[in-house]
Amino acid sequence: MKKLLLLILLLSQSIYAQKKPAYLTPYEKGNGNQTATYQEAIDYFKLLDKDFESIQMLPMGLTDSGEPLHIVIFNPDKNFNFSDIHKNKAVLLINNGIHPGEPDGIDATIMLYRDLATGKMQAPKNVVLVNIPVYNIGGALNRNSHSRANQNGPESYGFRGNARNYDLNRDFIKNDTRNARSFTEIFHKVKPDVFIDNHVSNGADYQYTFTYVATQHQKLGGNLGNYFKNEMMPEILSGLKAKGIESVPYVNIHGDKPEAGFAQFMDYPRYSTGYASLFDVPGSMPETHMLKDYTSRVKANYAYMVQTIDFIEKNHNTIKELRIANRDNYTPGNKYTLQWTVDSTQVTLLPFLGYDGAYKPSEVSGQQRLYYDRKKPFNKVVRYYQNYSPVLDVVIPKAYIIPKQWWPVTDLLKANNIQMFALEKDTEIEVESYRISGYDTGKNAYEGHYAHYNTKVVAATRKIKFSKGDLVIDTQQPGVKYLLETLEPQATDSYFNWNFFDAILQQKEYFSAYVFEDTAAKLLKDNPKLKADFEAKKTTDKDFGNDAEAQLDWIYQHSPYYEKSHMEYPVCRQIK
Incomplete structure (x- = not known):
């Protein structure tokens, strides 16, 4: 009898255990409209790390909130050494919570890792996953229910700005935040072959649940860019459609109807x-x-994410080979595009599932307002502009030379695995140098900066004596595009445009007019060419001809007394 009771007890416990949900995520425990808090996400990944040998969680660098970033690695081979991993596998890096009010990816990735670890989803043999559970920790801790005024759930979520109110998806080049600097460390430790950064959209209303920003293929470059545009993304999206999930490129319009057509989002390096x-x-x-x-x-x-893993699993060797070969497109003497504009002559006719948009009087202002009628869905073809035309090219130099005193820039280069060497002695080198001839500056603060734009330069070839310790950076290394986008002042997200070189824009020495008047007169008397140029400018520029102060300043700027460092861009290009 005792044996029978024991058997019944064990059987009942077994049945209960089978019915008990295993490893439910914080999202799954909720009502479908709730997202994991920062601590819940971290605790869950710690649980997976403890219970499954295929998962390892590592603390990485600090963030502005004082908490460290983490990476969570999934590898069914239980090998977490990236040097070994890259020998025969591809790495997919997934970033979540860059905008914590957009937490979909946080919950989706937690479930994905659980399903891979428990065998609910077949583990890939050729892909290792790495994810940052919550990138913007400070924003995630600043939890609320109102800052996403246009968003339908979840019930509560984090805030867009980080602990210092930076938008981290504008900081990947300038690295103002600890978050971005720690991300840089992670990126170059992991060396991903494919990258996903999970977001939620803003903008128009339409039928799609899923839209996407894909790296602009021309900026990605060469055969790699074409492969990404013509093979990789179409196959991933086709797989989504087979699962009943229609998709469309990110609807890059604001304040207008999608029927008007739209262009692919240009994802600059920020x-x-x-x-x-x-x-x-x-x-x-x-x-x-x-x-x-x-x-x-x-x-x-x-x-x-599942479809992306499936594609990488089948094509990991091709992706890795194309990535390596892509560097051959960026050799000294080749052209590199610094500025682009939408090519309106190349149009893709894009099937689009939208809602009828119209205008009616606003109950607030009485003026006409846009609204979408979900009772009137449509399937139309819209004009989509996926190609861009070069606006400004530059010839790739053999090397850049940066004086050692510009350490804030060289520190960022080193953080991005850029290799360089210091001159062992004072050395005269023939280089191409830039003088900043014009720029505009934003009137409003933008992510901690008053950034420049419309930057113009005048180039000159000359011999310059560089000092011992100045840094020479060969462009023939994996970060060549990073060098071009940051060190060429006319690039959209150059370090010049992000204010790293603003000290050169200010004169440090000036003149007293009553003293310099006599000096200026002597300069004109002793230099006939200077005198001729001066008189010509007075003749052709009436405002200049009537402005005594401007005339004196012009002579000063064309004299030996004028400081040569003013407006002289300190980074030089070695062509030969």
Whole structure:
């Protein structure tokens, strides 16, 4: 009898254990409209790390909130040495919570890792996953229910700005935050082959739950860019469609209807995928639609990551080979495009599932306002502009030379694995140098800066004596595109435009007019060419001809007394 009772007890416990849900995520424990808190996400990954040998969680560098970033690695081979991993596998890096009010990817990735670890999803043999559970920790801790005024759930979420109110998806080049500097460390430790940065969209209303920003293929470059555009993304999206999830490129319009057509989002290096492309890493930003319910958004985000893994699994060797070969496009003497504009002559006719948009009087202002009628869905073809035309090219130099005193810049280069060497003695080198001839500056603060734009330079070839310790940077290294985008002052996200060289824009010495008047008169008397140029300018420029102060300043700037460092860009280009 005792044996029978014991058998019944064991059987009942077994049945209960089978019915008990195993490893439910914080999202799954909720009502479908709730997302994991920062601590819940970290604790769950710690649990997976403890219970499964295929998962390892590592603390990395600090963030502005004082908490460290983490990476969570999934490798069924249980080998977490990236030097070994890259010998025969591809690495997919997934970033979550860069905008913690857009948490879909956080919950989707937690479930993805659980499903891989428990065997619910077949583990890939050729892909190792790495994810940053929550990148913007300070924003995630600043939890609320109102800062995403246009978004349909979840019930509470984090804030867009980080602990110091920076938008981290504008900081991948300038590295103002500890978050970005720690991300740089992670990126170059992991050396991803493909990158995903999970987001939620803003903008128009339409039928799609899932949209995406794909790295602009021309900026990615060469055969790699074409492969990403023509093979990789179409196959991933086709797989999504087979699962009943329609998709469309990120609807890059604001304040207008999608029927008007739109262009592909240009992901400059300030953005995560733009930064990744500088190292020949194809990337995407899933942008689930803000007005769709949270459960549908998480499901779509999960499905996209699965389809991406499936593609990499089958094509890991091709991706790795194309990435390596892509560097051959950026050799000294070749042209590199610094500025682009939408090519309106190349149009893709894009099937689009939208809602009828119209205008009606606003109940607030009485003026006409845009609205979308979900009772009137449509399937139309819209004009999509996927190609860009070069606006400004530069010839790739053999090397850059940076004086050692510009350490804030060289420190960032070193953090990005840029190799350089110091001159062992004072050395005269023939270089191409730039003088800043013009620029505009934003009137409003933008991410901690008053950034420059419309930068113009005048180039000159001359011999310059560099000092012992000045740094020479060969362009023939994996970060060549990073060097071009940061050190060429006319590039959109150059270090010049982000104010790293603003000290050269200010004169340090001036003149007293009553003293310099006599000096200026002597300069004109002793230098006939200077006198001729001066008189010609007075003749052709009436304002100048009537401005005594401007005339005196012009002579000063064309005299030996004028400081040569003013407006002289300190980074030089070695051509030969």
